[in-house]
Amino acid sequence: MGFIYPNKSTWAILIVVYPYLTGIVAGAFILASLVKVFNVVEVQPIYRLALLTALSFMLVAGMPLQLHLGHPERAYEIFFTPQPTSAMAMFGFVYLWYLLGILLIEIWFEYRQQLVLMARQSRGLLKGIYSALSLFSKDLSPEALAFDHKASKLITIIGIPSAFLLHGYVGFIFGSVKANPWWGSVLMPIVFLMSAIVSGIAMVMFLYILLSLVRNEKLDMRCLDKIGLFLLVAIIVDFVLEALDYIHRLYQSEESIGILTQLVSSKLFLSLVVVQLLLGMLLPLVVLVLVRSVRFNEELRKLLYFTTSLLILLGIFSMRWNVVIGGQLYSKSLRGLMAYKMEITGIESLLTALALLALPFIILAVLYRLLPPRWMESHSPTGIDRPTGVLT
């Protein structure tokens, strides 16, 4: 098997997890921005949940890279020795900008009023934590609150292109590898971006339904239906883009088409055709169309949305797998297929990947306790609060 040397599969499961997490960040943020920028009133109930989801996944998104590269203690060097000709090196700045410049500041302005009130009403350590989180701010005058509102709207407007940049960049990294025909495509950034939006919306939908079940809260079906509509639109665009990519490859029939066909019909058949395409895209597409055209009752709609969001999350994970692992499953001389054997324990292993996929949910649980999204509904003194669900 002369073609095996020296292209060994080196980007393993952690590099699959990384774009998956980043995609959810970008998608959740774009869903949140619908409320602020495009005044979609129905989605207001999940606005804060979407922001917290984005933050939880954002805090974990860099970890797979740190583990893959090793030496996390050197990570700060990419900020101090900028390398403008390397897209990978510049990503540190995109990530930092998105985390510090957009997400944290937006959440701070959104939560400031609640933090001040919570600091007033709590005692001991919690009071200290909330005061520190509010940066010891105390001003709750109508002008100050109006400023908060304006500021978070402005940051969302800057945040949308930043979220696009965050995930479009991930696709760019793969799309610019011209030596790899499975990756090298100008459509890659936009395919990654659309799939990110799909996965982010699906994740927020999944969490919204799950939390309402766990906490026994009533779901806002208008909100859920609206998310369902956005999810449907996003899936259609994603599907069209990916189909365009494949049709284009088939029609161009470059020299790699033989091995890629072999790859799709053998090693990637289950993960690409069955999981990504049929279960993760076409089935949810059919279900979402049905939900909109047939009048199902609320319980059935909830069940369908819940199942659909899970299928989509699985499908998008599969898509990341097919790109990252699939791109390394054939020899660069295009002469044959190769194998990837996943480790079970160790740094680049299944267990690490599962831990990294679970970590955002743990962080989200903590954030949800610390910054309850619906706290204002029950605790705000009248007069200084703006009612949820209505935008000013």
Place this chain on the structure above:
Amino acid sequence: MKLPEQVTRLGIVIAVIVAVVLLLRFVILPESLFSARPHQAAAAEREMAKPLRHAGVAVCRECHEEQFELKYGGKHRTIGCENCHGPAASHAADENAAKPPLPREREACLACHGYDSSRPNGFPQVDPLEHRPRKKCVTCHDPHDPVPPKAPTECTGCHGRIEHTKAMSTHALLPCASCHAVDAQHMTEPRLALPTKPDSREVCGRCHVPGATDPAASKVSVDMAAHGGTYVCWECHYAHLPEGRK
């Protein structure tokens, strides 16, 4: 317009982060983290501190003009004197202080001219066990102008690599001339008269057609009309090792 209170607080936090970053970048972290210059300067200093040991061809030439001219006209013109004679700076400074060695053992020449399959085809190579064993190279070759005392008569004199390959193949017993026509001039001026390569399929067909007289060759006989289209055989088959695959 008065800035809202929370903007001032946020501004302070951002200013602190920026200040810490600037402090780290310009005060705390060492310069060597950002620039390769300190490393390059240290390496240059280390190398500069080493004593000079080589004199250089120009210095040798001042006293040894005759040997220089001889070498300059021959095949070894690109080889420096000190490649064979060793570093000679001390000899150049005081000719009696140290005498450069005169390597006369075979190993000195075989370092470059011993047979090695990775060397380019046509580069003069000898098999030390076959080529005048136990005789010093310098008895026949002048190292300053290493023209062979007589032109090689065998192809292996220059094409040892091909000979080694062919010796392992089923064509081992075929002489080179059975496929190549070699002009006598090629032995003295190889580039001016190149040997021929078979330009028709009949050259191989002499042995490899059905019903050929050679019993070994007829085992791998092919129908010349049906096999391989218009290609000449050696475009697909490597005649020096036909069982190998291209």
